[in-house]
Amino acid sequence: MKTLKTDILVLGSGIAGLSFAIKAAKLGKVCIATKAACAESNTRLAQGGIASVQGKDDSFKSHIQDTLTAGAGHCDISAVEMVVKKAPKMIDELYQMGVKFNLSEKNTLDLGKEGGHSHNRIVHVEDRSGMAVENILLKKARENKNITFYEYHFAIDFVKKNKKCTGAIVWDIKNNVDIFFNSKITVLATGGAGQVYKTTTNPPIATGDGIAMAYNADVKISDMEFVQFHPTSLFHPKANGFLISEALRGFGAELSNKDGKPFMNQYHEKGSLAPRDVVSRAIFNEMKKNKTECMYLNATLLDSDSLKKNFPSIYNTCLGLGIDITKQLIPIIPAAHYICGGVKTNLHGQTSLDRLFALGEVSCTGLHGANRLASNSLLEGLVFADAAINFIKKNFIKLENIDENEILDINFNKKPLKTNIQISKLENKIRETMWKFVGIVRKAEGLKKAELILNEIEKSINLLLLNYKKNQELIELRNLLITSKIITSAAIKRKHSLGTHFIIGNQ
Numbered sequence: 001m002k003t004l005k006t007d008i009l010v011l012g013s014g015i016a017g018l019s020f021a022i023k024a025a026k027l028g029k030v031c032i033a034t035k036a037a038c039a040e041s042n043t044r045l046a047q048g049g050i051a052s053v054q055g056k057d058d059s060f061k062s063h064i065q066d067t068l069t070a071g072a073g074h075c076d077i078s079a080v081e082m083v084v085k086k087a088p089k090m091i092d093e094l095y096q097m098g099v100k101f102n103l104s105e106k107n108t109l110d111l112g113k114e115g116g117h118s119h120n121r122i123v124h125v126e127d128r129s130g131m132a133v134e135n136i137l138l139k140k141a142r143e144n145k146n147i148t149f150y151e152y153h154f155a156i157d158f159v160k161k162n163k164k165c166t167g168a169i170v171w172d173i174k175n176n177v178d179i180f181f182n183s184k185i186t187v188l189a190t191g192g193a194g195q196v197y198k199t200t201t202n203p204p205i206a207t208g209d210g211i212a213m214a215y216n217a218d219v220k221i222s223d224m225e226f227v228q229f230h231p232t233s234l235f236h237p238k239a240n241g242f243l244i245s246e247a248l249r250g251f252g253a254e255l256s257n258k259d260g261k262p263f264m265n266q267y268h269e270k271g272s273l274a275p276r277d278v279v280s281r282a283i284f285n286e287m288k289k290n291k292t293e294c295m296y297l298n299a300t301l302l303d304s305d306s307l308k309k310n311f312p313s314i315y316n317t318c319l320g321l322g323i324d325i326t327k328q329l330i331p332i333i334p335a336a337h338y339i340c341g342g343v344k345t346n347l348h349g350q351t352s353l354d355r356l357f358a359l360g361e362v363s364c365t366g367l368h369g370a371n372r373l374a375s376n377s378l379l380e381g382l383v384f385a386d387a388a389i390n391f392i393k394k395n396f397i398k399l400e401n402i403d404e405n406e407i408l409d410i411n412f413n414k415k416p417l418k419t420n421i422q423i424s425k426l427e428n429k430i431r432e433t434m435w436k437f438v439g440i441v442r443k444a445e446g447l448k449k450a451e452l453i454l455n456e457i458e459k460s461i462n463l464l465l466l467n468y469k470k471n472q473e474l475i476e477l478r479n480l481l482i483t484s485k486i487i488t489s490a491a492i493k494r495k496h497s498l499g500t501h502f503i504i505g506n507q
C-alpha cells in the first residue's frame, strides 16, 4: 500500500478540522483528508450561529449555568467553563479572518436568542452562519502552503503501533487506491452520525465514520445514548431534513396545531423556547394525540419584511417548496440532529489512544452532558481545536513519525459488488429500527428489540465485508451499524431518563 508521510493528518473539513489545520500549519505539514467535496459538512448547514457572551447584561456565569441546565447535570464543569470563557476570543478570531457577522444598529454584534439561553448571545450571519464560517476557513486553509487537501479521500481505519496512533488508512475514492497516511499526530474531526436515523437534519456525510474507526481501534467512546432530536425540521417530501432554526422561535414564531393554536405552554414555562428535548417530546406527543404526521410553526404574526431579512434561507427554501412562511403555517417534525456523545477526550482534545485527538461533533468533551445547549457546538469545535494546538505545540518538536511494517490490502482477492441494492436495504432497516426503537421516546423492550435486529443485520454486513471489495456505501454501512449498536447498548445500560435519553415503561 502506498505510504504518504506527513507531520499532521486531519480527517474532516468542517469547523473543527479546518480551524485546527490553520493553526497546526505553523507547526509543520498538514494533510486534510475529507471524504466528499471540502465544504460538505454539518458545519455548512448550521443556521443559528455561535453562542458567545457579548452583551453587557450577559455573563459567563449565566452561559455556564444555561449549558449545565441543558446538560441535565451530566456535563464536565471544567469543559463548560473553558468553552464559555474562550468564546469571545474565538468570535474575534473569526471576525479578524473575515467572517461578516451581523451587526446591530449600534455597530455591535447582533445577538440572537435560542432555546435554553437566558440572554441574547447567538452571534450569527443571517440564518446561514455555518456556511459563512466554513467558506472563510476553507479560503484561509487553501491559501496556506503548509496545508494540502485530499478531497474524496475516505478514512477507513486508524493504524496503531506500540499503543500509539501512527496514522490512518484512507481510501482515494476517485483512483480506487488505499493510502497509508503516516503522521506524527492524527486528528479525528469527522463530525456526527445523524444518518443512523430515518429522519435527520444531517447531510449524507454524517454516517458516524469517526465513531466506528475509534471503536475498531479500541479508543474510548462515551455518552452515546444522548442523541439530540431537533424539534423543527421541515416536513415535506422534498425537504431532506431541512432545518427550521430555533432562532425563528427566538424571533417570536410559535409551535401550533394545524389551526394555529399554540400548545407548548401546556408542556413548559418557556413555551416554544423550552429546551429541545422537551419541545421534541411535546411535538411527538401532540402528533400521537392528534394522529397527525406533523405539527406546525406559526410565523405569520411576525413582521414579514423582518422575517425575509433575518431568515432569507428559511424563507426562500420554504417558498421554493410552495410554503410562504409570512402567510402559511410551516409543517414541522422532529429529526435526529446532534450526537452529544462521541470519542472521549480530555480538555486538550486527547483521546485514550496516544497521538490521536478528536475534535468537534465526533468528540465527547463533557461540554454537552446529556443534552446540548443550542449553538454551543460550532463553538466547541473552535475552542477544542485551539486547546489541542496549545497542547501539541509544547511537545511537537520531539515527535517523530513511527514507521510501519507493510499494511495488507483488505480488498485482496475479493470481487466487486454488482449493485448496491442490498446495501440500501440494510441501511434503511438500520435507520427504521433506530427511529422506531431508539428514538425520541424509548422503551426498555423496544431497545432490546433493536439490539436483536441490529445483531441480525450485522451478520449480513459481515458476509458482504468478507466477500466483496469495499466501496463507499459498504464501509458507510459498516459504520452506521457500529454506531447504531453503540447508541443502542448505551441506551440499554441507562435505565432512567436523563436529558435527551427519555425512557418509559418497564425500566
Ligand SMILES: Cc1cc2nc3c(=O)[nH]c(=O)nc-3n(C[C@H](O)[C@H](O)[C@H](O)COP(=O)(O)OP(=O)(O)OC[C@H]3O[C@@H](n4cnc5c(N)ncnc54)[C@H](O)[C@@H]3O)c2cc1C
Residues within 6 Å of the ligand: 011, 012, 013, 014, 015, 016, 017, 033, 034, 035, 036, 038, 039, 040, 041, 042, 043, 044, 045, 046, 047, 048, 049, 050, 051, 129, 130, 153, 154, 155, 156, 189, 190, 191, 192, 201, 202, 203, 205, 209, 210, 243, 337, 338, 359, 360, 361, 362, 374, 375, 376, 377, 378, 379, 381
Ligand atoms: C442543519 C444543522 C444546523 C445546525 N445549526 C447549528 C448552529 O446554529 N449552531 C451550532 O453551534 N451548531 C449547529 N449545528 C451543529 C453543528 O453544525 C455541528 O455540530 C458542527 O458543524 C460539527 O462540526 P465538525 O467540524 O465536527 O463536523 P462537520 O462539520 O460535520 O465536518 C465533518 C467533516 O468530516 C468529513 N468526514 C466524515 N467522515 C469522513 C471519513 N470517513 N473520512 C474523511 N472525512 C470524513 C466530512 O465530509 C466533513 O468534511 C447544526 C447542525 C445541522 C445539521
